[in-house]
Amino acid sequence: MKDLEQLFSHRRKHAWQKGLRYATLIAKTLQVFPLFALLLLYFGYKAFLQWMPADFPASLLMAILLTGVLTQTKHRTFAQPADPYFLLPAGAVVQKYFREAFRYNLIMEIGKTLLWMLFFSPLYLVKIGEASEFTLAIVLILLLKGWNLILFRLAIISGTPTFSGWLRGGSNLLILMWLFDGRYLIVLIPLALIWMGLLFFHYQRHTPPAHLIPWEEWISRERQTVSTYYRFASQFIEVPQVGNEIRIRKWVSFVEKFVPKQTKNTYLYLYLRTFLRYSEPFGASLRLTLVGAVILLVFQPSWLPAWIVLLVMLLGTGIQLPWIRHHHNFQPWFRLYPRPEQQKRTDLGKLMGTLLISQSFLVLLIQPQLWYFPLTWGLPLLLLSSGVAWLIGCVWLPKKH
Amino acid sequence: MLDIKHVTGGYSPQHPVIHDISFSVKPGEMVGLIGLNGAGKSTTIKEILGFLQPTSGTISVDGLTLKEDPDRFKRHLAYIPETPYLYPELTLREHLELTAMAYSLEESQWRPRMDSLLEEFQMTKRLEWYPTTFSKGMRQKVMILCAFLIQPKLLIVDEPFIGLDPLAIHSLLNHMITLKNQGTGILLCTHVLATAEKHADRFVLLREGQIALQGTLSEMQTQAGLPTASLDDLFVHVAKENGL
Numbered sequence: 001m002k003d004l005e006q007l008f009s010h011r012r013k014h015a016w017q018k019g020l021r022y023a024t025l026i027a028k029t030l031q032v033f034p035l036f037a038l039l040l041l042y043f044g045y046k047a048f049l050q051w052m053p054a055d056f057p058a059s060l061l062m063a064i065l066l067t068g069v070l071t072q073t074k075h076r077t078f079a080q081p082a083d084p085y086f087l088l089p090a091g092a093v094v095q096k097y098f099r100e101a102f103r104y105n106l107i108m109e110i111g112k113t114l115l116w117m118l119f120f121s122p123l124y125l126v127k128i129g130e131a132s133e134f135t136l137a138i139v140l141i142l143l144l145k146g147w148n149l150i151l152f153r154l155a156i157i158s159g160t161p162t163f164s165g166w167l168r169g170g171s172n173l174l175i176l177m178w179l180f181d182g183r184y185l186i187v188l189i190p191l192a193l194i195w196m197g198l199l200f201f202h203y204q205r206h207t208p209p210a211h212l213i214p215w216e217e218w219i220s221r222e223r224q225t226v227s228t229y230y231r232f233a234s235q236f237i238e239v240p241q242v243g244n245e246i247r248i249r250k251w252v253s254f255v256e257k258f259v260p261k262q263t264k265n266t267y268l269y270l271y272l273r274t275f276l277r278y279s280e281p282f283g284a285s286l287r288l289t290l291v292g293a294v295i296l297l298v299f300q301p302s303w304l305p306a307w308i309v310l311l312v313m314l315l316g317t318g319i320q321l322p323w324i325r326h327h328h329n330f331q332p333w334f335r336l337y338p339r340p341e342q343q344k345r346t347d348l349g350k351l352m353g354t355l356l357i358s359q360s361f362l363v364l365l366i367q368p369q370l371w372y373f374p375l376t377w378g379l380p381l382l383l384l385s386s387g388v389a390w391l392i393g394c395v396w397l398p399k400k401h
Numbered sequence: 402m403l404d405i406k407h408v409t410g411g412y413s414p415q416h417p418v419i420h421d422i423s424f425s426v427k428p429g430e431m432v433g434l435i436g437l438n439g440a441g442k443s444t445t446i447k448e449i450l451g452f453l454q455p456t457s458g459t460i461s462v463d464g465l466t467l468k469e470d471p472d473r474f475k476r477h478l479a480y481i482p483e484t485p486y487l488y489p490e491l492t493l494r495e496h497l498e499l500t501a502m503a504y505s506l507e508e509s510q511w512r513p514r515m516d517s518l519l520e521e522f523q524m525t526k527r528l529e530w531y532p533t534t535f536s537k538g539m540r541q542k543v544m545i546l547c548a549f550l551i552q553p554k555l556l557i558v559d560e561p562f563i564g565l566d567p568l569a570i571h572s573l574l575n576h577m578i579t580l581k582n583q584g585t586g587i588l589l590c591t592h593v594l595a596t597a598e599k600h601a602d603r604f605v606l607l608r609e610g611q612i613a614l615q616g617t618l619s620e621m622q623t624q625a626g627l628p629t630a631s632l633d634d635l636f637v638h639v640a641k642e643n644g645l
Contacts, residue, residue, distance in 0.1 A: 246489050246533060261498055263505045270488065270499055277490040331486050333547070336450060337503035338476035 004093045008100040011078035019229070026236045029319055036312070049126050058127035059180035062120055066176050069116045070144055071169040073109060073152045076225060077101045077218045084215040091211060098213070106149055113145045114138070128180055137179055140189070144172060147196045154203040156217055164203070171195060234280070236319070245279045252276055266339050267325075267347035274324045275351065281320035285359065288316050293363045300369055303377055310385045313363065314356050318392040321352045322401035345398045353393035360385035402428045402586035403449065403555050408458030410448050411441075411610075417456060418444040419610040426555065426586040431577065433597035434590040435632075436607030437640055442590045443483075445607070446559055449588075450480060462555055476504065479553035483560040485540035487532040493543055494528045500547040511550055518546050521572050537564040545569075549576055556580060559590045574600060598632040606639055613639045 003010075027034070052058065077098065087094050117138050124134050148168050155164030178188045230239045259265050259272055275282055292313035296306055325348045328334040364370050364385065370378030403426040411418030419441040426432045436442050447453040449460055451467045451474075459466060467474045488496065501511040519525040522542045532540055541564050548556060556577070562570050578600065581587055591597050597604070604621060606614040614621040614635060621635055622628050630638065 246531065248531075261502055263502050266499065266503045269502060270491070273490050273495065274488075328488075331488065332450070332452075332480060332482055333486070333500070333503075335452065336475050336478070336480060338472045338474075338505075339503055340472060 004087075004090055005096065007093070008078065008097045008104070012104060015076075015078055022229075022233045022237070022239075026233060029236045033315060033319070036315075040308070040312070045122070049122060052127065056127065058123060060177065062123060062128065063173060063176040063180050066116070066120070066141065067169060067173040069113060070141070070148050070172045070176075071165060073145075073148050073168075074225065075101070075105045075149065075153055075156065075221070076108075077222055079215065079218040079222045081219055083219070084213075094213065095210060102149075102153060106146060109145050109149050110142055113142060117141065129182060133182065136185075140179060140192075141176075144175060144192075144196075147200065148172070151199060151203055154200075154207050156221070157214055158203060158207045159214070159217075167199065171199070246277055247279045247282075248277055249282070263339070264343075265347070266337060267344050268350055270328070270334075271324050271347055271351045274327065275321075275355070278327075281317075281323055284320055285317045285355065288313050289359050289362055292359075293366060296363065296367050296369075300367075303381065306369075306377070306381060307384065310360060310363065310381065311388065314360060314385065314389050314392055317359060318352065318356055318389075318397055321355065321393070322348065322397055324348065324351070325401060345401070348401070349394040349398035351393075352397055353390050356389035356393040357386050360389050402426050402430075402463060403588065404459075404461045404464075405445075405449070406459050408445075408448055408455045408460060410453055410455035410458075411444055412453065414456045417610065419448070419607075421458070422607075422610075422612055423458075424605045424612065424615060426588050428554070428584045428586050429581055430603065431581050431587040431589055431601045433601035433604040433632075434588055434607070435592070435594065435597060435604060435636060436613075440607040441610040442607055443559065444610070446480075446557055446588075446590060449557060450478070451475075477554040479548040479551045479556050481541075481544050481548045481556070481558045481561050483563065485537070485544045487535075487540055487543055489532050492529050492531055493524060493546075496543055496547055497550055500550050504551050506550070514550055514552070515546075518549055521576075522546060522569060538566055538569060541565055542569060545573055545576075549580070552580065552583075552585070554585060556585055556587045557590075558587065560592065561589075562591065562593055562596065594632045594636055604632065606635065608639050608642075613642070 078101070087097075121134065124137070125131065129137075151164055151168055152161065155161045175188070175192045178192075179185070233239050253276065255276065256272060259268050261269065292309055295301075295309050299305075301309065325344060361382070364378065364382050367378070370382070405425065406423050408422045409417050409420050422441075422445060424432070434442050434445065444453065448455050451471075462474055462477045465474050465477075488499075491499065497511075497515050500506075501508070501515075516525075519528065522545065524539070524542055524546065527535070527539065532543065535543070541561070545561065548558075558577070561573060565573065574596070577587055577589075589597060589601060598618065603617050604615065605612055606621065614624050616624065618632060618635075621632075622630050625635055625638055627634060627638060
């Protein structure tokens with residue numbers, strides 16, 4: 001029974017260890033990319049604050065964004081499919097388990113909200129109010145977050161999470177708009193507390209007794225949460241729990257004809273089909289190409305920002321491509337083909353280089369800027385991005401994989 | 402053809418699974434590798450294929466070790482694993498094409514061979530199908546087709562009969578016998594002792610990672626002191642000696 005009493009902390013620890021292992025693997029894959037993204041975010045945010053006109057509705061923007069943060073609430077229980085059967089006789093322990101789960105989620109949600117507030121602090125201090133008002137706002141927002149979590153949990157137990165989501169969302173938006181407006185706060189606070197209390201008592205009255213646990217709902221939510229994490233991780237590394245489905249894309253099969261069926265192309269023949277016919281990394285490459293093209297098309301940045309966008313796109317695509325080879329590592333035939341071991345790497349390099357160069361061409365050739373300013377914008381970018389695509393695809397990545 | 406001399410190995414040098422194993426497969430010979438679950442059959446096969454590194458001893462195919470010339474070593478052998486591992490992204494036709502490309506087969510050579518194999522294993526209509534639509538037996542047939550397309554000097558077959566329909570088993574055995582008659586050495590790992598006894602020329606009976614009995618059926622009968630024993634009796638005898 002002692003073990004059962006520690007079940008929640010045991011599962012929480014296990015989940016964190018697993019999460020950290022995946023985070024380490026992802027960090028190894030991404031290398032300097034997160035630092036690069038952080039720098040981009042920092043400079044982008046700074047530029048946004050400088051650009052913001054005096055009449056910019058910063059209060060409204062912040063209220064809307066924070067409404068999302070507060071309404072989007074997670075309540076992890078680490079519940080397992082076998083729990084309803086094995087934990088059935090342990091009623092008191094199960095109650096303790098769920099109390100611990102609630103405490104854990106409260107800490108996590110408060111932590112997440114504080115991080116968001118930290119992120120929004122420059123916007124608030126530049127456009128909305130002073131530090132003392134911001135501190136009061138944080139207190140009220142954390143209180144709101146706790147209330148959201150309690151209501152979310154009660155709504156799951158009583159089986160009405162969707163309606164509760166809308167109700168909470170509306171309440172959050174109204175309270176936040178009033179809060180950031182800054183007027184009549186003396187009225188807002190008691191009114192908000194009364195409204196929050198009323199909703200809490202309403203939900204509590206309609207909640208079934210504590211011993212009736214909605215196991216299926218908790219298990220299903222836990223499965224969805226874990227799947228979301230796995231899907232996210234699978235964008236960077238191979239996650240066995242996430243099935244990478246086969247998707248036959250007839251519209252692109254003409255590309256296969258460019259690789260002659262010769263011994264020297266053995267692995268290239270296989271890699272090309274692996275790339276074209278699995279849902280990923282083809283899907284991710286396509287998405288990155290589209291996003292890169294749209295950013296350049298809409299913002300029409302000057303040479304340097306355009307080059308940064310291209311580099312991020314090429315790196316983001318490139319780091320996903322070595323999966324094409326690793327994916328086959330345990331296929332017995334792949335290990336038995338009487339071909340030089342080196343060919344596995346060179347063929348991968350050929351494919352990655354061609355894909356990345358084609359990507360930079362695709363993105364740049366549709367830019368009107370390339371045709372208007374071919375010598376100052378288009379050609380230098382085309383040459384530089386092709387060169388870097390070749391370096392990433394044919395030199396750097398094959399060396400590492 | 403295949404020479405295994407004093408091979409010890411497994412998944413870690415501290416805990417070897419097979420100990421000091423020596424046997425050979427000559428050209429035109431079928432050798433049955435048999436033993437209880439966990440006796441070391443699959444480990445022996447993995448050591449031969451180079452998936453595991455032996456801690457001591459040598460494995461050579463046609464006088465060549467994997468280290469000396471990996472490409473030529475691999476060129477000589479084909480493997481049909483117990484579990485059919487296919488490329489989900491390739492059609493049956495592409496599996497065969499890829500095999501032909503990897504083994505540098507001339508189209509004039511492999512194309513007629515492919516057509517006849519497809520017909521024999523009743524897979525002609527499924528040439529453009531992807532493995533996700535195949536039953537386990539069909540998947541096994543794809544492995545068999547690719548192995549026979551190569552016409553190797555050494556064929557290693559691990560439990561090939563599971564999941565196959567009787568007609569496919571018949572075709573598989575016929576092809577194995579044809580290959581054997583053409584000079585291919587075959588190492589057949591199976592629990593279907595009656596088939597092994599009928600078709601294999603010699604046997605290697607493993608017990609706890611060591612060779613318990615080895616040779617023709619009559620040689621093993623003499624070694625065990627059971628002159629009239631069938632392969633099945635010898636297997637049970639060795640297993641019981643093991644205290645099971």
